[in-house]
Amino acid sequence: MTKKAKGKPGDGLPKMKHKRFEAALYDLQVELTRLQAWAVAEGARVIVVFEGRDTAGKGGVISRITQRVSPRVFKHVALPKPSDREKSQMYIQRYMAHFPSAGEIVLFDRSWYNRAGVERVMGFCSDLEYERFMRVVPFIEREIVDNGIVLLKYFLDVSRDEQRRRFQARIDDPLKHWKLSPMDRESVRRWWDYSSAYHEMIRNTDTDYAPWYIVPADDKRRARLNLISHMLSQIPYEKVATDLPRVPKTQPKPRDAKTDLPAVHVVPNVFD
Secondary structure (H helix, E strand, O other): OOOOOOOOOOOOOOOOOHHHHHHHHHHHHHHHHHHHHHHHHHOOEEEEEEEEOOOOOHHHHHHHHHOOOOOOOEEEEOOOOOOHHHHOOOOOHHHHOOOOOOOEEEEEEOOHHHHOOHHHHHOOOOHHHHHHHHHHHHHHHHHHHHOOOEEEEEEEEOOHHHHHHHHHHHHHOHHHHHHOOHHHHHHHHOHHHHHHHHHHHHHHHOOOOOOEEEEEOOOHHHHHHHHHHHHHHOOOOOOOOOOOOOOOOOOOOOOOOOOOOOOOOOOOOOOO
16 A cells, blocks of 8 residues: 655646656656566556546656557557447447456556546436446456456546646647547536546545546646656566677678669658
């Protein structure tokens, strides 16, 4: 059982400088490669659920986790809205299709908890469907854990003012326009409806075997470092010895060797 942190990480602290962030991130990413090697060697299975308010930085922290590791081990799952076929299935079914096999770490960028968040607030599910979900999800997660899968659940939280600032930044930056959707706008407008839904979600689904970990995320850099550090602390991985190869000698050059590729279609250099 981990000790609860005193206060919120980042309270009263200035925004973390980029240089310090990158140095700390490098050390954590080294540990992530060690976690990867251990998971493959031991056949471990890990699920990490990333939930949170819109603009809280779920995608950003996932991109930092996956930046230096293999996509064959760390699998980023961000499901679109369900198809008509998927709507006819058992609710958890389309998520279970992405559960890890041996040597895999699955990162859910939003998860089955959509039912307790956006679906509940926006009326995309009935009261009966919502109540059934809230009743059965602790039992499903109990089975996941009892099956030997490491299950971690994170909720990234931001203040109302910070969410509004980030939403405006998405409007102002063409590189972020793809992140905008009608649902994002509603999440800003219906702040208190979402607050109530998330409160109920966490209160009813926080268990000893699958607890929720809240990540204060007004400072994106600290939030990313804190989450990755905590995630590593929750998985009992060990450093696996790596048999590193030496750079081999190049084979002798044949007499008829072609030194240049045929210049059929060459990408021009436009950055002189």
